[in-house]
Amino acid sequence: MRWKGQLNGVQDELVQAASSNATLRDANKHLQLELATASAELSKAKRELDLAHAELEEKKRVPVGQASHKPENTWDKSYKEATLGGIHWRWGYMAPTNKIWNVRPFCDYCDHEMDLDSADIDFDGPTAFLTCPCCGKVADLPLLTAESNINRITSEIERRIRIDVWRDDLNANAQRVSDIFNSVERRRPVKIANAS
Numbered sequence: 763m764r765w766k767g768q769l770n771g772v773q774d775e776l777v778q779a780a781s782s783n784a785t786l787r788d789a790n791k792h793l794q795l796e797l798a799t800a801s802a803e804l805s806k807a808k809r810e811l812d813l814a815h816a817e818l819e820e821k822k823r824v825p826v827g828q829a830s831h832k833p834e835n836t837w838d839k840s841y842k843e844a845t846l847g848g849i850h851w852r853w854g855y856m857a858p859t860n861k862i863w864n865v866r867p868f869c870d871y872c873d874h875e876m877d878l879d880s881a882d883i884d885f886d887g888p889t890a891f892l893t894c895p896c897c898g899k900v901a902d903l904p905l906l907t908a909e910s911n912i913n914r915i916t917s918e919i920e921r922r923i924r925i926d927v928w929r930d931d932l933n934a935n936a937q938r939v940s941d942i943f944n945s946v947e948r949r950r951p952v953k954i955a956n957a958s
């Protein structure tokens with residue numbers, strides 16, 4: 763009878779072993795499931811991180827309040843003339859600071875230089891005007907004295923360089939040269955100023 767009891771004991775152990783084996787299998791399956799879930803969450807987190815990085819780079823590239831297409835200001839010293847307010851102005855740049863100087867007015871019709879100091883006061887109009895000594899065309903000045911006109915035009919030139927619209931003046935200058943070349947004023951005989 764003793765071997766029967768031993769057999770029962772072995773059978774019990776076998777049942778227990780099978781049961782714990784099933785438990786282990788269940789646990790293993792559960793762990794694999796958790797691993798898969800964690801892996802999916804990790805992938806999702808990685809995608810979100812990549813997206814955040816991309817957004818951050820975009821924000822770095824385009825500072826808030828600034829146009830994304832703003833080009834580099836490409837001003838150079840070839841910009842030395844422009845028609846501003848009906849008078850053509852020429853100027854130079856003083857080395858080494860590039861300060862604008864030698865601002866002079868020219869007739870917009872025949873390109874003869876005009877003398878700021880010989881401006882006439884326009885008693886009917888707001889300020890003063892210049893008369894071209896060559897073709898006799900009249901141009902209004904924005905202000906009364908030569909110095910104030912030069913300062914006004916210098917500020918306008920600086921503004922046009924600062925906001926990078928000066929390049930538009932180059933096209934206008936080329937058109938002006940073409941217009942003068944085709945104009946009657948170019949062929950007008952030069953009037954020599956009377957000394958009296």
Ligand SMILES: [Zn+2]
Binds near residue numbers: 869870871895947
């Ligand atoms: Zn003229």
